[in-house]
Amino acid sequence: xxxxxxxxxxxxxxxxxxxxxxxxxxxxxxxxxxxxxxxxxxxxxxxxxxxxxxxxxxxxxxxxxxxxxxxxxxxxxxxxxxxxxxxxxxxxxxxxxxxxxxxxxxxxxxxxxxxxxxxxxxxxxxxxxxxxxxxxxxxxxxxxxxxxxxxxxxxxxxxxxxxxxxxxxxxxxxxxxxxxxxxxxxxxxxxxxxxxxxxxxxxxxxxxxxxxxxxxxxxxxxxxxxxxxxxxxxxxxxxxxxxxxxxxxxxxxxxxxxxxxxxxxxxxxxxxxxxxxxxxxxxxxxxxxxxxxxxxxxxxxxxxxxxxxxxxxxxxxxxxxxxxxxxxxxxxxxxxxxxxxxxxxxxxxxxxxxxxxx
Amino acid sequence: xxxxxxxxxxxxxxxxxxxxxxxxxxxxxxxxxxxxxxxxxxxxxxxxxxxxxxxxxxxxxxxxxxxxxxxxxxxxxxxxxxxxxxxxxxxxxxxxxxxxxxxxxxxxxxxxxxxxxxxxxxxxxxxxxxxxxxxxxxxxxxxxxxxxxxxxxxxxxxxxxxxxxxxxxxxxxxxxxxxxxxxxxxxxxxxxxxxxxxxxxxxxxxxxxxxxxxxxxxxxxxxxxxxxxxxxxxxxxxxxxxxxxxxxxxxxxxxxxxxxxxxxxxxxxxxxxxxxxxxxxxxxxxxx
Numbered sequence: 214x215x216x217x218x219x220x221x222x223x224x225x226x227x228x229x230x231x232x233x234x235x236x237x238x239x240x241x242x243x244x245x246x247x248x249x250x251x252x253x254x255x256x257x258x259x260x261x262x263x264x265x266x267x268x269x270x271x272x273x274x275x276x277x278x279x280x281x282x283x284x285x286x287x288x289x290x291x292x293x294x295x296x297x298x299x300x301x302x303x304x305x306x307x308x309x310x311x312x313x314x315x316x317x318x319x320x321x322x323x324x325x326x327x328x329x330x331x332x333x334x335x336x337x338x339x340x341x342x343x344x345x346x347x348x349x350x351x352x353x354x355x356x357x358x359x360x361x362x363x364x365x366x367x368x369x370x371x372x373x374x375x376x377x378x379x380x381x382x383x384x385x386x387x388x389x390x391x392x393x394x395x396x397x398x399x400x401x402x403x404x405x406x407x408x409x410x411x412x413x414x415x416x417x418x419x420x421x422x423x424x425x426x427x428x429x430x431x432x433x434x435x436x437x438x439x440x441x442x443x444x445x446x447x448x449x450x451x452x453x454x455x456x457x458x459x460x461x462x463x464x465x466x467x468x469x470x471x472x473x474x475x476x477x478x479x480x481x482x483x484x485x486x487x488x489x490x491x492x493x494x495x496x497x498x499x500x501x502x503x504x505x506x507x508x509x510x511x512x513x514x515x516x517x518x519x520x521x522x523x524x525x526x527x528x529x530x531x532x533x534x535x536x537x538x539x540x541x542x543x544x545x546x547x548x549x550x551x552x553x554x555x556x557x558x559x560x561x562x563x564x565x566x567x568x569x570x571x
Numbered sequence: 572x573x574x575x576x577x578x579x580x581x582x583x584x585x586x587x588x589x590x591x592x593x594x595x596x597x598x599x600x601x602x603x604x605x606x607x608x609x610x611x612x613x614x615x616x617x618x619x620x621x622x623x624x625x626x627x628x629x630x631x632x633x634x635x636x637x638x639x640x641x642x643x644x645x646x647x648x649x650x651x652x653x654x655x656x657x658x659x660x661x662x663x664x665x666x667x668x669x670x671x672x673x674x675x676x677x678x679x680x681x682x683x684x685x686x687x688x689x690x691x692x693x694x695x696x697x698x699x700x701x702x703x704x705x706x707x708x709x710x711x712x713x714x715x716x717x718x719x720x721x722x723x724x725x726x727x728x729x730x731x732x733x734x735x736x737x738x739x740x741x742x743x744x745x746x747x748x749x750x751x752x753x754x755x756x757x758x759x760x761x762x763x764x765x766x767x768x769x770x771x772x773x774x775x776x777x778x779x780x781x782x783x784x785x786x787x788x789x790x791x792x793x794x795x796x797x798x799x800x801x802x803x804x805x806x807x808x809x810x811x812x813x814x815x816x817x818x819x820x821x822x823x824x825x826x827x828x829x830x831x832x833x834x835x836x837x838x839x840x841x842x843x844x845x846x847x848x849x850x851x852x853x854x855x856x857x858x859x
Contacts, residue, residue: 265858297859
């Protein structure tokens with residue numbers, strides 16, 4: 214059953230189309246990552262879903278309620294943390310949570326909620342004196358009031374320190390286990406990758422791809438094969454570059470790194486290295502990260518490759534074919550070079566990496 | 572439930588903000604302030620004569636309020652919604668299950684409470700002094716004065732909230748209330764006389780003025796308010812208020828527009844139409 218159902222949604226600001234015929238759905242209980250570079254239309258979509266902005270065309274339902282005519286019913290069941298919110302500087306954190314509970318008509322324990330989001334000692338302090346991170350934690354607490362059936366989070370990690378980001382992930386996982394649907398909008402791919410079941414990537418107001426992260430990896434079908442060897446002769450590197458599907462080959466003294474698209478290409482590369490008799494001792498394959506999928510989707514490489522397959526159903530890769538670059542901050546491939554951040558991410562996504570002995 | 576929540580939240584914030592106290596003190600100044608001055612004059616009593624007539628003091632208060640109250644009422648309400656949009660707290664206000672009606676009506680009610688409580692406090696003080704010191708006090712007159720003043724204040728609370736709901740920025744809303752005040756305070760009369768100048772006989776502004784002049788003039792809520800108060804504390808045809816502020820009609824002019832019911836109707840019209848139109852515009856507006 215779909216909690217969010219968006220059909221042919223279009224929003225124009227003057228002559229600029231912020232959303233262009235957008236269609237997708239989010240199922241009950243799933244954690245849906247809504248990705249896109251800055252200006253892609255993520256916040257506009259959320260603003261329409263919550264009734265802040267009117268659509269120019271198309272329709273959207275949440276819990277089966279129309280977002281324009283039944284917005285209040287939607288928000289009774291929704292907890293939202295929206296980018297760019299401002300706190301009531303003269304109200305305390307406790308009063309903020311109490312206001313959320315009053316508006317929803319539920320009984321809530323402000324102390325328990327503020328404890329859960331990590332600011333129990335700030336309950337009776339006015340929010341005007343809070344740091345950005347404290348405000349963000351308080352806002353997360355307000356979103357959790359009343360155990361909402363849907364959590365809409367727009368850039369929720371903004372202002373949070375690493376501990377706060379980790380706490381946020383844990384809260385999202387707990388809410389998901391409770392049965393809540395989570396709509397997680399961000400341009401920070403690692404945040405989305407860490408918690409989401411399914412992602413949709415928005416660019417220029419259009420959904421360029423969506424599906425399970427694993428499905429998207431499979432569709433990207435590119436991975437890195439790192440092979441430990443005793444030597445790396447130029448003849449080997451040349452033969453690897455000649456294999457159909459191999460996109461890039463590099464080498465150090467004792468390692469060959471091959472970027473290949475498709476299982477056959479990877480197998481042929483491994484066979485070629487074994488045949489070269491260079492002391493093949495071990496190999497590792499690394500599947501593409503969500504960041505690489507995002508880069509492919511927003512830079513239009515995959516979209517161009519899949520042009521014509523513009524079905525917005527699950528797992529499809531949309532074909533805008535525009536090829537326009539995303540913001541530099543928002544894209545960029547994960548080189549998995551072994552620094553701490555990457556190791557942490559690899560730990561979160563261990564299933565993305567397969568290892569084998571030769 | 573949500574409407575009540577919005578009202579309570581807004582009142583709590585007003586109680587803790589300089590704006591709320593500033594508005595209250597600005598209303599108390601020409602009411603309780605005048606009462607305090609009367610007490611001081613009575614205490615020093617340099618002339619030794621009788622105390623001032625009640626009606627004269629009430630008219631003085633009314634004239635002061637006709638200048639001050641429109642701006643203070645709009646000042647107390649113009650930021651109610653647009654500030655929430657600028658600061659981002661509208662994402663809490665309307666991200667929670669509050670409808671736009673809850674937000675708009677809730678803000679209107681809370682700002683009304685602020686103004687009405689301030690007016691009542693001021694008039695209570697005025698009543699104590701009036702009945703204790705002044706000559707010929709009138710309970711019914713004071714009651715009608717209070718009712719007219721509350722209605723007059725709410726007209727401009729309505730303007731403030733409507734402007735706040737429609738404006739896209741605090742600067743825009745500030746410009747809106749200043750423009751509204753200027754139009755009613757001076758622009759309206761300029762329009763009346765400009766109308767006289769361009770209508771036959773062209774180039775002349777001669778009495779008796781035509782009926783339309785008064786129909787237009789008495790629609791102005793400032794004029795309507797003073798007309799009502801003058802009727803309550805009638806001091807004859809040659810008072811300053813009648814001569815200057817009300818563009819006093821010559822004796823031969825006798826239209827519906829110069830009557831008190833027209834003034835009451837004009838105040839009631841503004842009281843209802845402005846907030847309703849403001850809400851209808853706010854209801855469909857993109858807020859983010």
